[in-house]
Amino acid sequence: MKYFPLFHNTADLRVLIVGAGEVATRKTELMLKTDATITVVAPWQCDSMLGYVNEERVTLHSREFNPADLTGQQLVFVATDDHQLNCDISTLCKAANIPVNVVDSTELCSFITPSIVDRDPLVVALSSGGSAPVLLRLLRQKLEALLPARLADLARLSDSFRDKVKQRFSSVNQRRHFWEQVLEGDIAETALRGELDSAAQQIEDRLASNADMPAGCVYLVGAGPGDPELLTFKALRLMQKADVVVYDRLVSAEILELVRRDAEKIYVGKKASLHSVPQDQINQLLVDLARAGKRVVRLKGGDPYIFGRGGEEVQSLLEAGISFDVVPGITAAAGAAAYAGIPLTHRDHAQSVTLATAHLKDDSVDLDWPALAKTNQTLVFYMGLTALPVICRELQQHGLAADTQIALVQSATTAKQQVVTGTLRDIEARAAEANLLPPALIIVGGVVSLYQTFNAGRLGAQQ
Known part of the structure; x- marks a missing residue:
């Protein structure tokens, strides 16, 4: 963030404006909405500026700028057509630690003025740092239309x-x-x-009224596979209302940025074979926070009820008598497949989809391999990268051909997404060569053969 937004108290603010043409007048009109004391220095004034002078809303010194004019000033706007003068005033202000804005010369500014939507005392300020003024204008138009005049x-x-x-x-x-x-x-x-x-x-x-405020509650919210734009409207609304957000490792930093700023954030992250907070402690944490009257959002990567242990947490909430709701999210299988260009079903390749976790509660990989090793279906393994050798071996031993297509999707739907494809025979070597790390999703089946074609034609393809 190159420019940090601040709202300055203007009750006793002294502002100097150098220049009195139409551009300087626009800055003056902006400051006239505040309680600041405004002084204008310029040898010539346009009619609009003279109008404000005649109304005694600004103090005018009708002459050339003098460095002594900066004495006692706390904010300076420079709007002249003399580039050297603008540079000189900017240098003087910065040396004196006086914030200065030189119109249309960002490099000379120590602050910039935002685009403002004024519903005083509610003020919305927008800035692009001078990089996208047209986009900024369009955003302001949208906000003006969205925010009622009253x-x-x-x-x-x-x-x-x-x-x-x-x-x-x-x-x-x-x-x-x-x-x-x-x-x-x-x-x-x-x-x-x-x-x-x-x-x-x-x-x-x-x-x-004597009505008590609502008791604490818990919302199990699916954050999706990583891309913030895949959040549901309901998920975003609850994230903005939460008192506390309990989140795990699969929730991206970009999604956490959308949580209400003053909400307490508690990390209970997990990764393969390393649980920083045991599940039973997470369950109890949710109960304790709700009993303290907090509105808790349990933010989970993907969907809470698809390998997110949402069922275990709901059981604990029910036993404790805590009110809860579950907000579904786009599961990693759907997100990874869509962003990688791999359809989970296709009439020529797969008529069913099976979702499986490569790690059970006891960290084993004891799955129903005969049921999984069937043709004409797509297999999706969650949390399976460390178990990749076991998966490849067991699927082949139970009937799938060694040349069965397989894809590994790392950090699905994010800017870091990486896709590695191969077969059950060679995918381990390809994964090692690509240095893939969790979180990664495994997709097995004939649909993987469509990866190159489908991904190449997708808008915004990452591969």
Whole structure:
């Protein structure tokens, strides 16, 4: 992040604007929305700037810039057509540790101004760091259309009740849940219709009621195979509402970025043959957090009920009397196959799909090999890379030909995705040559023969 966004208190801010043409006037108009004290220095002024001077909204020094003009200033905008003057002022400001913005000269700026969607006191600021101004404009247009004009009224109404809500609810979680009920329900709709008195009375009534806040609960949420764009809307909504997020190793950093910033994040990651937190401790953690009144999201790679141990966690929640819900996610088999260009079913190659884990609860690989080693089906092994020699040996011993096609998909659906194909005879050597590491998915069957053709024609193919 090259430019870090900040919201500056403008109550006592002193701002200098050098230049008084139309560009400088636009910066002035932006600052006139704040409480800052504005001084303009320029030998010539356009009509719009003179209008603000005549209204006594800015102080004008109608002359050339002097370095002494920087004395006491806390923010400087430079908008002249004299490049050397712009460079000189930028150098002076940086030497004096005064933030400076030189219009249309990013290299001379110590700060840049964002594109703003103004619903004061709610302000949305967008920036591309000067790299994509057209994209920025399009995003702002979308946000302007999405955010109701009366959102400012709703924000001010909420602010007027902050102290009362603090008095009514002692914990941060209780207050957050209360405001979510207000802002996501009928009260907010009433305020956005302009019926502020009615909305205020509804808030008063809700505060006066003796109804307790909802007890803690747990949401088992499937995070999908890695690409954040594969999250469901419901998953994203719950991630933004969680008090605590319990996540594992298969949840990508990009997906964690979408979790609410102030939510507590607890890592309980696992990898092959190494469990940093035993499953029974994870189960108890979920129960304890919910009993403490927390809204818990158990974020799992793929789908919670497909080799995600979601069933074990639900059993513990049921025994403890904890309310829960399960949000399905795109399982790794579907994600890996789609992004690798390998269809899981195809009338010419496979009429069924079998999903299997290469590690059972006791870390064995004791599977029903005769049932797995059948033709005209696709096999998908989860968590199977370390067991690859066993898989290849057992499938051949139970009837599959040595030239049966097999694919290994590492870090499926992410920018690091890597696909290695081969046969049951040679895939071990190919995997070693490619230095594949978990997490990786194994796909076995005739559908793998379509990999090169299907992947080459796919938009955004990673291989």
